[in-house]
Amino acid sequence: MTTHVPRGFGARSAVAAKYLSLVAASTATLLPLAVVLMAALKTEPESAAGGPLTPPHDWFNLRNFEVAFSQGHLLRAFGNTAFILAFSVTGTVLIGSMTAYAIDRFRFPFRRLTISLFLLASLVPGVTTQVATFQIINSFGMFNSRWSAIALYTGTDIVSIVIFLQFMRAIPVSLDEAARIDGASPLRIYRTVILPLLKPAIATVVIVKGVVVYNDFYVPFLYMPSPELGVVSTSLYSFKGPYGAHWEIICAGAVLVIVPTLVVFLFLQRFIYNGFTRGATK
Amino acid sequence: MHRPTRRRPGRGLLARSTPWLFLAVPLALLVTFTYTPVFSMLFYSLTSWDGFSPQKEFVGQANYTELFTRPDLFQVFFVSLFYLASGAVQMVLALYFATVLSFHVRFRNFFKGVLFFPYLVNGVAIGFVFLYFFQPGGTLDSVLGLFGARGDHLWLGDPQLVNWSLASVSLWRYLGLNFVLFLGAIQSVPGEIYEAAELDGANRWHQVRHIVLPGIRPVVSLSAILVVSGSLSAFEIPYIMTGGANGSTTFVIQTVKLAFQFNKVGLASAAAVVLLAVVLLTTWIQRVLVPDEGVELV
Helix, strand or coil, X not given: CCCCCCCHHHHHHHHHHHHHHHHHHHHHHHHHHHHHHHHHCCCHHHHHHCCCCCCCCCCCCCHHHHHHHXXXXXXXXXXXXXXXXXXXXXXXXXXXXXXXXXXXXXXXXCHHHHHHHHHHHCCCCHHHHHHHHHHHHHHCCCCCCHHHHHHHHHHCCHHHHHHHHHHHHCCCHHHHHHHHHCCCCHHHHHHHHHHHHCHHHHHHHHHHHHHHHHHCCHHHHHHCCCHHHCXXXXXXXXXXXXXXXXXXXXXXXXXXXHHHHHHHHHHHHHHXXXXXXXXXXX | CCCCCCCCCCCHHHHHHHHHHHHHHHHHHHHHHHHHHHHHHHHHCCECCCCCCCCCCECCCHHHHHHHHCHHHHCHHHHHHHHHXXXXXXXXXXXXXXXXXXXXXXXXXXXXXXXXXXXXCCHHHHHHHHHHHHCCCCHHHHHHHHCCCCCCCCCCCCCCCHHHHHHHHHHHHHHHHHHHHHHHHHHCCCHHHHHHHHHCCCCHHHHHHHHHHHHCHHHHHHHHHHHHHHHHCCCHHHHHHCCCHHHCCCHHHHHXXXXXXXXXXXXXXXXXXXXXXXXXXXHHHHHHHCCCCCCCCC
């Protein structure tokens, strides 16, 4: 924004304090991650002997990653996560955009009530209703299947519906009226006019939802206990038993789970920030 | 009400049912996964159901009485206070860094990225990262040793320390989200206002006090709601790191254990109803205190 030109001693020490605080915060953020990366590169005797701050002898020792990846079944975990991610994100986008289209573009009986039902639901945090939700999933026979997670991620995400509603209001009604006069059906208008114009909202929802699904532990842990269904979170969690004291393997597993996030973040930084700001404030 | 106002009047049944065709699936999911659980939970909370037996015996308010009179069940509320405290610190720090990084700073994007990144990291990975960090003689003790404070601490084993340690992990994890929300809000305040204020002789503090804070009030109140409901529903970090040991059991850990380990679905439902009531109450109080002026939802 404005360029601040420091003048005098007071201003200069204020600048110094500012950078000092930023460096301190960055160190506090990065240090826990850096030591885990170092631990993942150490051999077993090495990690037993030295302290956590001593760097590894061989910075290219990838043994632990191999063990974590193959014995920790991380390939399967990434597969399961990708499957759930694809369905949940697509489902959330379809549900959210259809709801927004119906509510914003049509006037029909009980419209206000419908809106209130969605808005009111956005106040109910998912964790609070889990005891009863579990019974419902169970009665559908979805317990211990990937569909339980997909149903829950798609069906309980009211926040994305609210995001889509906000964006929907910004799309001029004259556009779909024009399409209507040309004889387009509502479904066609939704597909060819509304969905393309909702792209920024879709990007926001894909990012926010993607982060939630990739990182969630609660839902897969409760609803998909079978090891074959392990997602990234639960598979990593199961490192806790067998590798109890093998910190080099646990750390390697944690690094393997964090790296995809880091790569995506570095490539999509700007969109990710925007996604979160919009997702929460719009 | 039954007549379309924005569009030409519908012709026949098909036209009138169009919105419902789009709403059928969303509404079905809404009712199935949000409203049914809320109501059945209210019902379960009045029974002594174990989760699988066919009959559900009605016990009235007994579960609620048990919840509020057994100190071991009630103490989870005090654990939330640690997370609430860390949430308050989180908001202050986030506001500070968002203000600092809104103005010209070298390596601005680097600092932004570093502060925000933890929010994107997998919760289980964070749990392991900090288990390693807090080990006796581990990273934290080694770093403290560099500053002359030698000795090993049971950061996660000592009931006096465990909740502070866990709440500080939440601080590490969620600071970035609040920071980015505040940053976005501050940047939506037009830059000319700052320039005008500077010409009028306002210093940085005046600008923060009179321009930044009022400008981002809706976002601050939103993040206050997130902090409160987040501190009540803390689960992942304490569950992964300590499993609720040494007095670190939170409300959600307790509810999950009651329902899925001890099969006390009735009691767990009562606990969940109380949690839901507290969250809704806080949101309502907040809405009354800080009304969203100009933010009309639909």
